[in-house]
Amino acid sequence: MKEKEKGETKLFFQRTDTSYKKYLLIFSIIGVGLIIFCIINEHTELMSIMGLLMTLLILQLGKVQAPEKFVLPLVFISIILFIGVNDALVRGFWLAFLLSVAPYYKFKIMLRSSSSIFEQKFTVFQDEKQLLNNSIKEIKKEKNTIKETLTRYERLYELSRDMAHIEESNEIAERALAYISLKGDFRFIAFYKETPEGYIYITSKGNGGYDINDIDVIRKEAARRNSYLEFPLIAGKEKLGKIICDGVMDDKQVEEVRVLVHQITLGYQKTLLYEKVRELSRKDGLTGLYLRRYLNQRLHEEVKRAKREKYNIAFAMIDLDNFKEYNDKYGHPMGDRALEKVSEIVRQNIYGSDFAGRYGGEEFCIYMPHAEKEGAVKKINNIRKMVELKTPVTVSIGLCLFPEDASTPNTLIECADKALYKAKKCGKNCIKTYETEAKT
Numbered sequence: 001m002k003e004k005e006k007g008e009t010k011l012f013f014q015r016t017d018t019s020y021k022k023y024l025l026i027f028s029i030i031g032v033g034l035i036i037f038c039i040i041n042e043h044t045e046l047m048s049i050m051g052l053l054m055t056l057l058i059l060q061l062g063k064v065q066a067p068e069k070f071v072l073p074l075v076f077i078s079i080i081l082f083i084g085v086n087d088a089l090v091r092g093f094w095l096a097f098l099l100s101v102a103p104y105y106k107f108k109i110m111l112r113s114s115s116s117i118f119e120q121k122f123t124v125f126q127d128e129k130q131l132l133n134n135s136i137k138e139i140k141k142e143k144n145t146i147k148e149t150l151t152r153y154e155r156l157y158e159l160s161r162d163m164a165h166i167e168e169s170n171e172i173a174e175r176a177l178a179y180i181s182l183k184g185d186f187r188f189i190a191f192y193k194e195t196p197e198g199y200i201y202i203t204s205k206g207n208g209g210y211d212i213n214d215i216d217v218i219r220k221e222a223a224r225r226n227s228y229l230e231f232p233l234i235a236g237k238e239k240l241g242k243i244i245c246d247g248v249m250d251d252k253q254v255e256e257v258r259v260l261v262h263q264i265t266l267g268y269q270k271t272l273l274y275e276k277v278r279e280l281s282r283k284d285g286l287t288g289l290y291l292r293r294y295l296n297q298r299l300h301e302e303v304k305r306a307k308r309e310k311y312n313i314a315f316a317m318i319d320l321d322n323f324k325e326y327n328d329k330y331g332h333p334m335g336d337r338a339l340e341k342v343s344e345i346v347r348q349n350i351y352g353s354d355f356a357g358r359y360g361g362e363e364f365c366i367y368m369p370h371a372e373k374e375g376a377v378k379k380i381n382n383i384r385k386m387v388e389l390k391t392p393v394t395v396s397i398g399l400c401l402f403p404e405d406a407s408t409p410n411t412l413i414e415c416a417d418k419a420l421y422k423a424k425k426c427g428k429n430c431i432k433t434y435e436t437e438a439k440t
Helices: 002-008 018-041 044-063 068-084 088-164 169-183 215-224 251-279 292-309 323-330 332-348 373-390 409-425 434-439
Strands: 185-195 198-206 228-235 238-248 313-320 355-360 363-369 395-402 431-433
Touching (some): 088 169, 088 251, 169 185, 169 251, 215 228, 228 251, 238 251, 292 363, 292 409, 313 332, 363 373, 373 395, 409 431, 431 434
């Protein structure tokens, strides 16, 4: 409140607002006119008084920081008057005026010079600040890059650690797809093993509606949508297989997957070498097919996977017709030749993803993942025809499906055995499905 009262009681000559400046300038112009009038009419005393008033006015203009374009003309006129007037008193007044005005405008000139230097230094400071900001951005970018690299190496370490304890190549394949599927938006992704006969399907994620055993069709369909990606599994000069994808990834994600695939390839190569040694103890020496114990183990694993991923399994049991009589008539060496030939036909007429084994004696089993009934019947019937055509024996076959006919590995075997019994009963050298057997 006191401050407000002080503001209200300011004297007229203490004000610094715009209107006050205007009044001072107007009075200055009038004063200059009167001085010129006095000079012309030689009014020395009056001119002295006016000089004093002009000095006070210009000093006041300095206090309110009047524009130089108004003050400098007054100073110029004052200098002319100082030179042109002979009266000592008048000259004294004008000299006092010049001396009073000069310090303020000298200070103003120095201030302008200092301001110019400050602006230059401030510009340099701004440039340095910008450079510093750019450096900070680069450091943050490098920090993020290092952080991403460390994260990638940590994931690779975790992947290597996980795979070091895996002994099954199929489990490596499943883990590989689980890791890779996190890197992009995939409609379908599959793992294939390379063999001299071609690529063998191992496992997949997603459902693209493809025939999983026909890579060319998958490639064409995905390429048509510009979404086909392929990652070969190469260890040194050895081609182990490939992972194919129907999905979308950017360049960064593709590069990350390539690094993962390299690590996966090393783990996959290790398990393949281990499996080659292990298979020698799992395969039947005569037929080259897997033994019953290992067949059951693999069937249990496949059924668990089929329940999780919701796909069908076709299971067939094959038995040589009248094999005991054949052995008795031609001898066991000829019987062994017949078994070898039948097992060879079985291997040649199933997919790489299918699994065949010798169940015992003259019985063979095949399970076929992702198989529909019609396709499975066609495949098995082709085996039956080839055996009849190329060997001296015939076979009877029983077929059932998971989960349509059975929901466990043991019931699958039982259902296939019942269908086989029905085929034997119906004259042999034929195929019967469990559905057909159950209805009759």
